[in-house]
Amino acid sequence: xxxxxxxxxxxxxxxxxxxxxxxxxxxxxxxxxxxxxxxxxxxxxxxxxxxxxxxxxxxxxxxxxxxxxxxxxxxxxxxxxxxxxxxxxxxxxxxxxxxxxxxxxxxxxxxxxxxxxxxxxxxxxxxxxxxxxxxxxxxxxxxxxxxxxxxxxxxxxxxxxxxxxxxxxxxxxxxxxxxxxxxxxxxxxxxxxxxxxxxxxxxxxxxxxxxxxxxxxxxxxxxxxxxxxxxxxxxxxxxxxxxxxxxxxxxxxxxxxxxxxxxxxxxxxxxxxxxxxxxxxxxxxxxxxxxxxxxxxxxxxx
Amino acid sequence: xxxxxxxxxxxxxxxxxxxxxxxxxxxxxxxxxxxxxxxxxxxxxxxxxxxxxxxxxxxxxxxxxxxxxxxxxxxxxxxxxxxxxxxxxxxxxxxxxxxxxxxxxxxxxxxxxxxxxxxxxxxxxxxxxxxxxxxxxxxxxxxxxxxxxxxxxxxxxxxxxxxxxxxxxxxxxxxxxxxxxxxxxxxxxxxxxxxxxxxxxxxxxxxxxxxxxxxxxxxxxxxxxxxxxxxxxxxxxxxxxxxxxxxxxxxxxxxxxxxxxxxxxxxxxxxxxxxxxxxxxxxxxxxxxxxxxxxxxxxxxxxxxxxxxxxxxxxxxxxxxxxxxxxxxxxxxxxxxxxxxxxxxxxxxxxxxxxx
Numbered sequence: 001x002x003x004x005x006x007x008x009x010x011x012x013x014x015x016x017x018x019x020x021x022x023x024x025x026x027x028x029x030x031x032x033x034x035x036x037x038x039x040x041x042x043x044x045x046x047x048x049x050x051x052x053x054x055x056x057x058x059x060x061x062x063x064x065x066x067x068x069x070x071x072x073x074x075x076x077x078x079x080x081x082x083x084x085x086x087x088x089x090x091x092x093x094x095x096x097x098x099x100x101x102x103x104x105x106x107x108x109x110x111x112x113x114x115x116x117x118x119x120x121x122x123x124x125x126x127x128x129x130x131x132x133x134x135x136x137x138x139x140x141x142x143x144x145x146x147x148x149x150x151x152x153x154x155x156x157x158x159x160x161x162x163x164x165x166x167x168x169x170x171x172x173x174x175x176x177x178x179x180x181x182x183x184x185x186x187x188x189x190x191x192x193x194x195x196x197x198x199x200x201x202x203x204x205x206x207x208x209x210x211x212x213x214x215x216x217x218x219x220x221x222x223x224x225x226x227x228x229x230x231x232x233x234x235x236x237x238x239x240x241x242x243x244x245x246x247x248x249x250x251x252x253x254x255x256x257x258x259x260x261x262x263x264x265x266x267x268x269x270x271x272x273x274x275x276x277x278x279x280x281x282x283x284x285x286x287x288x289x290x291x292x293x294x295x296x297x298x299x300x301x302x
Numbered sequence: 303x304x305x306x307x308x309x310x311x312x313x314x315x316x317x318x319x320x321x322x323x324x325x326x327x328x329x330x331x332x333x334x335x336x337x338x339x340x341x342x343x344x345x346x347x348x349x350x351x352x353x354x355x356x357x358x359x360x361x362x363x364x365x366x367x368x369x370x371x372x373x374x375x376x377x378x379x380x381x382x383x384x385x386x387x388x389x390x391x392x393x394x395x396x397x398x399x400x401x402x403x404x405x406x407x408x409x410x411x412x413x414x415x416x417x418x419x420x421x422x423x424x425x426x427x428x429x430x431x432x433x434x435x436x437x438x439x440x441x442x443x444x445x446x447x448x449x450x451x452x453x454x455x456x457x458x459x460x461x462x463x464x465x466x467x468x469x470x471x472x473x474x475x476x477x478x479x480x481x482x483x484x485x486x487x488x489x490x491x492x493x494x495x496x497x498x499x500x501x502x503x504x505x506x507x508x509x510x511x512x513x514x515x516x517x518x519x520x521x522x523x524x525x526x527x528x529x530x531x532x533x534x535x536x537x538x539x540x541x542x543x544x545x546x547x548x549x550x551x552x553x554x555x556x557x558x559x560x561x562x563x564x565x566x567x568x569x570x571x572x573x574x575x576x577x578x579x580x581x582x583x584x585x586x587x588x589x590x591x592x593x594x595x596x597x598x599x600x601x602x603x604x605x606x607x608x609x610x611x612x613x614x615x616x617x618x619x620x621x622x623x624x625x626x627x628x629x630x631x632x633x634x635x636x637x638x639x640x641x642x643x644x645x646x647x648x649x650x651x652x653x654x655x656x657x658x
């Protein structure tokens with residue numbers, strides 16, 4: 001308990017606090033966070049939702065009156081559907097690749113007793129300290145037509161003309177995986193660390209090879225970490241703006257790029273808002289479906 | 303029924319030798335305990351047998367096959383861990399089935415084996431529970447059943463009772479012992495609890511600093527300890543230092559000490575003038591008001607310093623002539639008071655001689 005101020009008894013201070021405050025301390029402690037979230041998350045969100053039903057106008061943010069035209073256009077025009085589909089596919093593929101690369105790294109980091117464990121941590125976390133723009137420029141240096149990779153391959157005589165590694169889906173993919181990998185590794189790492197290593201030894205003592213141990217014991221038990229990592233990477237990917245802008249092309253856009261284009265270039269705020277909202281809903285739907293499927297797998301295993 | 307032979311086993315961690323030239327032969331169906339304080343190498347030895355540690359030198363043979371280099375999953379062992387290591391995402395039945403599944407044993411035979419194992423550990427009806435829903439003792443028994451259901455060649459237990467409360471631990475000792483005898487499986491049991499080792503083992507292997515200090519059945523280890531360290535680790539002891547005065551007969555010697563001459567039993571030949579230590583167990587000492595007159599009895603005068611009750615024993619601390627204090631365990635109805643002058647007497651046959 002805190003030491004009361006000199007000369008003032010604790011009972012006196014307590015008496016100054018109204019009864020209704022004392023009995024609702026938990027609620028009151030919540031309040032600042034709730035206010036923050038409502039102000040900076042909920043209000044803009046609702047604002048955007050309302051915006052998406054307004055009539056678009058090129059001379060002002062919006063014209064008077066409400067309409068559902070924005071949604072009709074977004075959902076019926078194949079072009080927008082295509083962009084949405086591409087965005088979601090990017091999300092899934094990036095998540096899958098991050099999972100394939102990230103899981104072994106997380107497992108190794110969780111189980112290794114090497115002295116260089118700290119270095120590996122630093123290697124995974126330090127890129128997060130560097131801004132995403134700088135990291136993308138790093139990739140440009142490597143992936144450009146006259147970049148390091150192409151240069152080396154051409155000089156080594158392995159290829160004749162440069163490989164198109166950038167300003168296309170491949171470039172975007174590389175950037176996305178590179179930047180979001182730590183977000184996959186860290187939750188999985190936490191999950192695996194909470195698994196008693198004796199469980200793996202027990203499985204081996206019962207006749208399971210290391211591979212079988214991995215699939216029958218470690219993977220099912222680290223599923224919560226995989227879920228967290230996958231959701232994080234997926235959501236980050238479908239809303240990624242900077243990476244596709246820097247490493248992608250303007251001919252083939254994904255949803256966030258399109259939304260910004262509509263907002264800033266075309267100044268069609270209601271329509272942009274509608275697309276943004278559709279992206280949110282689609283993302284949420286995918287995440288919920290993912291959780292449902294993986295939870296059933298968890299239950300099935302026992 | 304598998305014979306386990308360890309020869310020349312050595313394992314170093316950095317500069318420290320966790321195991322140093324260990325040689326051990328375990329007969330078929332025998333239960334031996336590796337007993338010693340933390341860091342003595344008992345767990346490392348067990349893990350080498352299991353295959354989770356690779357020794358630097360030596361051989362480990364299951365019957366006539368050297369299994370060093372063989373992965374743990376190929377050694378056909380059953381292991382019970384201190385934390386039980388039950389798979390939390392599987393029911394009891396699925397836990398037991400795991401090993402059988404790895405051996406492609408399924409269907410009716412798997413059902414039958416699981417049923418028998420569950421009955422053997424007295425957990426019938428609990429097969430659809432999850433480990434988190436079981437008590438510590440029940441989880442322990444599931445861990446046992448899981449190790450035995452696969453019918454391994456060797457059973458390894460790593461301080462399996464350490465996480466249980468005292469009463470349960472005592473019950474489980476007898477349970478494990480009778481189960482092991484019924485199944486007849488060669489078993490290596492690691493523990494730091496000497497009471498446990500005494501109750502459960504056919505033979506005890508006492509280890510200090512990676513080396514075997516003494517090997518033998520519980521009674522021998524207790525009444526004929528090989529060294530001061532062993533005597534000090536198992537049960538309570540009173541030590542008296544002295545020099546060998548002379549040999550009385552084939553196995554009895556007279557030792558000159560600061561408390562007078564003491565006759566004792568020795569397993570080895572002692573030379574005249576050799577520095578030795580005498581071990582007297584507290585329960586061997588009888589307290590008398592008058593000096594007893596009996597053949598082959600050592601009697602020392604002393605003064606009672608403290609009396610305490612152990613329930614089934616009365617404990618005394620007796621100060622002797624040279625200032626040393628004896629710990630005595632007498633029958634619970636004796637009533638010597640603090641300050642009483644009494645005689646401590648102990649039979650020569652129950653007084654054991656070891657190296658200084």
